[in-house]
Structures are given as C-alpha cells and as structure tokens.
Amino acid sequence: MAELATPKLQEKKKIMTRYAQVIATENKIGTYFEILWYNEGKNDFDIGFGSYELDFVLEWLKEEFEFTEDKTIFPVVCAEWKDFRGKPQCSHCKKVFQEYYFSHKFCPECGAKMGM
Numbered sequence: 400m401a402e403l404a405t406p407k408l409q410e411k412k413k414i415m416t417r418y419a420q421v422i423a424t425e426n427k428i429g430t431y432f433e434i435l436w437y438n439e440g441k442n443d444f445d446i447g448f449g450s451y452e453l454d455f456v457l458e459w460l461k462e463e464f465e466f467t468e469d470k471t472i473f474p475v476v477c478a479e480w481k482d483f484r485g486k487p488q489c490s491h492c493k494k495v496f497q498e499y500y501f502s503h504k505f506c507p508e509c510g511a512k513m514g515m
C-alpha cells in the first residue's frame with residue numbers, strides 16, 4: 400500500500416519589506432485598493448493584494464507583511480483637498496483634479512486618504 404504523503408504544515412511566510420502602503424485607484428466601479436511594497440529580493444516595488452474593500456487590504460497588510468524597519472510603515476498617507484482656483488488639489492502630491500473630486504475620500508494619484 401502506497402504511503403500517503405502528508406503535506407507538512409508550513410508556517411506561512413510573511414513578506415519581509417521595509418516599505419509597504421495602501422494605494423487607491425479610482426475606476427468606473429469604485430475605489431480599488433492595492434498594496435504597494437518594496438520587494439527586497441527584486442530591489443523594486445511590487446503591487447498586489449487588490450480589493451475594493453479597504454478593510455481586506457489593511458488586513459492583508461497586517462497579515463502578509465513583516466517590516467524590517469519599524470519606522471518606515473506608511474499604511475495610508477493622510478492629506479486633504481486644498482482649493483486651487485475652485486478645483487481640488489491634493490495636499491500630498493499637489494495634483495489638481497476636476498471639481499467632483501472634492502467628495503472623493505482618496506487621491507487617485509498618490510492614494511492619500513482625505514480629511515483625517
């Protein structure tokens with residue numbers, strides 16, 4: 400009788416990184432959140448763990464990542480809409496958008512969270 404291979408329960412390996420943050424992208428459906436992190440092995444940024452639910456993404460950020468340096472965690476950048484000649488300007492990346500973006504909770508350019 401063939402022996403059944405018992406898969407070893409492996410402890411989930413976390414992604415080690417010095418930098419990870421949630422970024423937000425506006426599309427026709429809504430706001431899509433993803434994690435942008437620094438891939439130490441690749442020496443480049445990676446994007447993944449996307450969802451329309453910010454709570455999921457924040458959970459993944461907590462569950463899947465381990466930070467190699469304490470002080471470089473930027474989960475969500477906070478900013479506010481400034482008035483630039485009647486149009487909203489992100490106080491973080493300084494990009495100016497159409498009027499209706501005043502009601503948006505996130506900057507589509509840099510992912511900053513507004514009004515906190």
Ligand SMILES: [Zn+2]
Nearest residue numbers: 489492506509
């Ligand atoms: Zn911005």
